Amino acid sequence: MKKDHLNYFAVGSFVLAMMALLIASLLYISGQGDATDTYHVSYADISGIHNGTTVTYGGYKIGKIENVEPVRKAQGTRYHITLAVRNGWTIPSDSTAQIASPGILAEKTIEIREGESKTMLSPGDEIKGLPAIDMMALMNRLSGEFEELTDGDIRPLISRLSHYLNDIGDDLNRKIPDITEGTHTLLASLNESAVRLNELINAENRQHLHSLFKNANEMSESLITLTHHLNNTGEKVEHLLDQTHHLVDDNSGDIRQAVIDMRKSLEILSQNMNAIVHNMNASARNMNEFTHELRRNPSVIINSKPPADIKE
Secondary structure (H helix, E strand, O other), X not given: OHHHHHHHHHHHHHHHHHHHHHHHHHHHHHOOOOXXXXXXXXXXXXXXXXXXXXXXXXXXXXXXXEEEEEEEEOOEEEEEEEEEEEOOOOOEOOOEEEEEOOOOOOOXXXXXXXXXXXXXXXXXXXXXXXXXXXHHHHHHHHHHHHHHHHHHHHHHXXXXXXXXXXXXXXXXXXXXXXXXXXXXHHHHHHHHHHHHHHHHOOHHHHHHHHHHHHHHHHHHHHHHHHHHHHHHHHHHHHHHHHHHHHHHHHOHHHHHHHHHHHHHHXXXXXXXHHHHHXXXXXXXXXXXXXXXXXXXXXXXXXXXXXXXXXXO
């Protein structure tokens, strides 16, 4: 009898120990035993989230929702959510908290997107909340818009395109005989032109064309040679101009002196120009008188007497 009591006691102790271990494991898994900091966020719609919903930071789990409390205001009902975040986890002041779904079938989470501010939030502060992204609503909206597009644009477009294709087919059916006849006429003209071209390019004409191409090649070579000669001539002319420039630069003093002397000569000539012109007029008159006397009496050349000597 005493042995049965000992067995009952041992079994009961083992069961209690297992229960305590199970409770400790559950607390460890749920994070109830860890120290946490509380932050707050509010939303107008909390579809899909509840107490215990996971809180992530860049996809990394840092806590969970501790409490959800509705708050009625004049603008409408807001849901005040308390977040239990791992103790000591720093969050920049411009960070945002959004209800997100990692996948289409995955459970929704509170995703905290890290900001760029150097100032950190303190435990108890409120994080700016962003509205949730409802993938199903977006897909339904996209499906509706696609259906409207199909009914309003694509089907009429296909109908018009089919009508245009039918018109084009009918037009082609009417014009194909004319096109075929025109093609035959064109081919006949081309054949006739080919025959005439063959007659034109006979052996004699091919020889002439060969000579023409040969002469053209020789002319090209001559032009190339002429171009080389012109380039050489241009270089020589350029060299001559350089030498002329050097000559002018080296004899600039003499050239200047020659110009000065020429200017003085021109000044003297201009000063004596009146006397020169007067003497030339007198000489012209004497020559006229001599010519007139010679026409009147040609023998004056033979019978003329030398002028008398002038006695001093």
